[in-house]
Amino acid sequence: MCEFENAIEIKDLTKKYDGFTLDHISFHVPKGTIMGFIGQNGAGKTTTIKAILNIIKADSGSIQLLGRDWIENEAEVKEYMAAVFDELPFHDKFTANALNIMFKGMYHNWSEETFFTYLDRFQLPRKKQIGKLSKGMKMKLQIATALSHGARLLIMDEATTGLDPVVRSEMLDVFREYIQDENNSILMSSHITSDLEKIADSVTFIDKGQILLSGNKDELLERHALIKCTREELKQIAETDYISVRVSDFGAEVMVTDREAAGKKYPGFLIEGTTLEEIMLFYVNKGKKEFT
């Protein structure tokens, strides 16, 4: 594999459907990092991931994976990447043992030892049919297969959705270990922003086919803040200073993009830190004057 700086580099990716357009998407996932890919249902996350995986053909734009042009080096790149989906994509009749034999014949770098180590670690049965496994076990099996062929890039589409907190936490530990190798990278699309807050290095927000925000997670969380005030006090805050306003019976919350500047400009107001979920919520409602 050649040297590369960014595990994923997407420039001006465009795909038009009837009623939906992925509109000039650009972002990159630096090598050795985890990027959280966030957006509401129908925002374009899965379409972007499908384009990255070459499952759909983009109308325009370029996609580089692991420093290589994806389309021209598809077979080689696929050897070094793994995709994890929200549902187990293997046939229900398979067992873990059978998967091992199948993938041994499919990937040059398949490691039987790594696979069985993961199976033992996740306490997964080797001879039980996949269809009879629980959702958590199925996801663990998918992760085990993804990590057993020396993949340098892991692309996950809502992989932890629907899992209980214990399994999710176990999975996050595995991802943390995986990323210890600085050559490995993860793109993780998820609704569960709390998981991304725990492990992501950077975050990209997508909405209605457009990237709203992309950057270092800690910087985003540090920069953004919520000003909590009454409806009367809200009138004192300039509209140009905030993203959007959430109103309730108890008052209003205003999302600002520069916490420090807001603190200086509005010294009497209560300014609190925020979460990725709230940032997403306020950005999605950016066009509206107020939302509840």
Add this chain to the structure above:
Amino acid sequence: MKGLLYKEYYLNRRLIMMELTGVIAMAGFLILVLLSFRYGNLRFLEEGTRMDFFQMALLSAKYFPIFSFASMAAPPEAVLSEINGKWERFRLSTPVTSWKFASVKSLFQIILLAIGLTCSLLFLGILSVFGFTDFDRNAVVGTLFVFGALLLFTTFFQMLTLFFRSLDKAGVALSVILTFLLVGVFVLAADKLPLGQDMSLSAPGLALEQKAGACLPVALLMIAAAPLLNLIGMGTLLRRREK
């Protein structure tokens, strides 16, 4: 390639075993039926009827293993469900190209049909031991011809299923095509058809064996063409579908 071939084997291994068991059981039953024409109650049938039934039973006995495995070798429903399923989405993220996927399916089709053909030829040998038929060139060519025709037919149906992405639509399309084909043959060659003649159901099979010499090149052509068509058709349709 090896991995995909293993997948095909793993998913179909029970079906293959069931099919083999069924073929052996059916072979035993058909031999008993044929023996009954010689030693059992069926020998008391009126001469003409007895001959007709005997020929039909004999033809069934000769060709049923091929029919069994041909229906299994191009299972359009299984291919469709695989292509429409989650597996396909996953497959596209692995180093498996559409052509590789299609060629493995074609290779597996050939393997299954080779099993069917071997069973048929073995059974033909057994029938000849009992003296029901000759294990000669004509019989072998007849078997190959039926094998090739079925192979082509199932491959064509599979292509239709993939094209329409629906088993029902493919069935309707096939019915329409066959109707036009039959009507066309009827209109163009009505004078050559044995219309109005008293003809037994086994007559076409017997006629086929009598013309075995001429049938051999056609049989070989069909056998070679079917997996090739399967490969090209499936590969092209998969590529087109992906984009």
